[in-house]
Amino acid sequence: MVKNEELEVDIIDNGFEGEGIAKVDNFVIFIPEAIIGERIRIKILKVNKNIAYGKILEIIKSSKYRVESDCNTYSKCGGCNLRHINYEYSLEMKKKSVQNTLRKALKRDIEIDDMIGMEEPYYYRNKLQYPVGVSENGKITMGVFAKRSHRIIETNDCKLQNKACQKVAKDVFDFIKQKEILGYDEKTNLGLVRHVIVRIGVKTDEIMVIIVLNSMNLQNEKELVEFVTTKNPNVKTIVKNLNNKNTNVILGRENQTIFGDGYIFDYLENKKFKISPLSFYQVNPVQTVKLYTKAVEYAELTGKETIFDLYCGVGTIGIFASDKVEKIYGIEAVENAIKDAKENAMINGIKNAEFFVRKC
Ligand SMILES: C[S@@+](CC[C@H](N)C(=O)[O-])C[C@H]1O[C@@H](n2cnc3c(N)ncnc32)[C@H](O)[C@@H]1O
Incomplete structure (x- = not known):
């Protein structure tokens, strides 16, 4: 098998991240966005010892579980893997994945119950974290990381993130752009704003904004607070977080609250929980x-x-x-x-x- 070779293959399984799996001679080939049962014409992109990676050129026989993705950045974005698959079937795939993992660990077959899915599997995440950086043409940009890369893809309607959080993130970014505040450049370790994080207590509607910075010196921060909270009265707190390390870790350890108390609340059933910038929820x-x-x-x-x-x-x-x-x-x-x-x-x-x- 060689790079750039074109082949017709049958997809015999799906892997842990939803990627299609084919076998040709002694090679296992991984093909993103291919579904078990499909016949596909592929191009080989990379060949290792017994493993190769390919991309779809043409779907010759399509799975009945294939759907049109509802997101216009899906093929580029590193966030979702299964938006080309009907939701019910994606739950089946997850069940199988759990079963396989348990079988390997326990060395025996066990029965597991069906997945309990969501009624509305959209806009459910209570925490968004968008990287801010510099685009190829030198302009500040905010969005999501492309698959296996730190290239930022702008997104205007992520199907996972809470809509109010998306709006607040956009308002923060608009302000940063308007004031010509610099986005962080990973290559040079220069620039100021690294990430915009927005968290919401969905039961209380309280919103927290965390702006991750390369230095705590954020110009116009009072104006920023005024701008964001006037447009979004449910923003209860805004926090600056310092991260000046050359790292993939998003948050640094040091916070400075520039508006509100530095935390928000949420409820799970009748229990109330305090959410701080660094706490897992x-x-x-x-x-x-x-x-x-x-x-x-x-x-x-x-x-x-x-x-x-x-x-x-x-x-x-x-x-x-x-x-x-x-x-x-x-x-x-x-x-x-x-x-x-x-x-x-x-x-x-x-x-x-x-x-x-x-x-x-
Ligand atoms: C995914 S969070 C889950 C928290 C909580 N159970 C929940 O459902 O919200 C995992 C937690 O494990 C903690 N943790 C990781 N390694 C640990 C260890 N070796 N001993 C104790 N806690 C650990 C982390 O700090 C984190 O708070």
């Missing part, structure tokens, strides 16, 4: 409630149990289950997360939970 709140409810249901709690919420983050799972058990111990490596977990227990009037900073 599940990004799909609709499915979080379903997931935690299922976990509690499967645990068949009688009210007498002691629960260990390992890797507890800000304590969401333990606190969610706290009414149904006798005692909760939350354990987590990050000190600030444990601080938030203790505060979350207090906010909810929970007396049967203790949290500890420990490595599991």
Whole structure:
């Protein structure tokens, strides 16, 4: 097999990231956006020892599960992998993926239940983080990273992100552009704005903006606050975050609140949670409630149990289950997360939970 060779192949499986898999001679070929059961004409892009990578040239026999993607940046963007597949079938694929992983780990077959999907699998993410940089023509740009690259693709309607968050991010970017504030250039480590992050408590409608900067010296920051909060009254806090390292990690450790209290709240069912700029909080709140409810249901709690919420983050799972058990111990490596977990227990009037900073 050689680079640029054109072949007709049958797709015999889909891999962990949804990529189609074909076998020719002794080669396994990975082909993005190909679906099991399809016959495809491909071009080989890269050949390793027994593995090759190809791209679709023509779909000769199409899968009945193939759909037209509803996103105009799908083929370039590194965010979604399965938008060319009908949602119900994508859940089947995920089920199979879990089954395969468990089979490998346990070395036996186990039955697993069907995936519990979303009724509306759109605009559900409560946290967007858009990179800001410099485009090829030297202009400031904001969007999403292209697949396996740090090239920024502008996006105006991401189907995953909460719509209010997208609007706030755009307003922040408009301001930055208007004031000719510089975007960060990864090649030279120069420029100021690296990321715009917007988080929302979907139940409280409270929005947090985090502007990740190469230096804390943000010109016109008062004007920025005025501009963004006037246009979006539900923005409750704006935070500057310093990240001047040459790294792929988005957030630095240092925050400075320039508007509001530095945090927002959200509810999961009847439990209230404080969200700080650096704290982990599940990004799909609709499915979080379903997931935690299922976990509690499967645990068949009688009210007498002691629960260990390992890797507890800000304590969401333990606190969610706290009414149904006798005692909760939350354990987590990050000190600030444990601080938030203790505060979350207090906010909810929970007396049967203790949290500890420990490595599991
Ligand atoms: C994906 S988050 C999940 C948090 C929480 N359970 C939830 O569902 O919101 C994983 C958490 O594990 C913590 N963590 C990672 N490695 C750890 C370790 N070795 N011991 C304890 N906590 C760890 C991280 O700091 C993070 O808060």
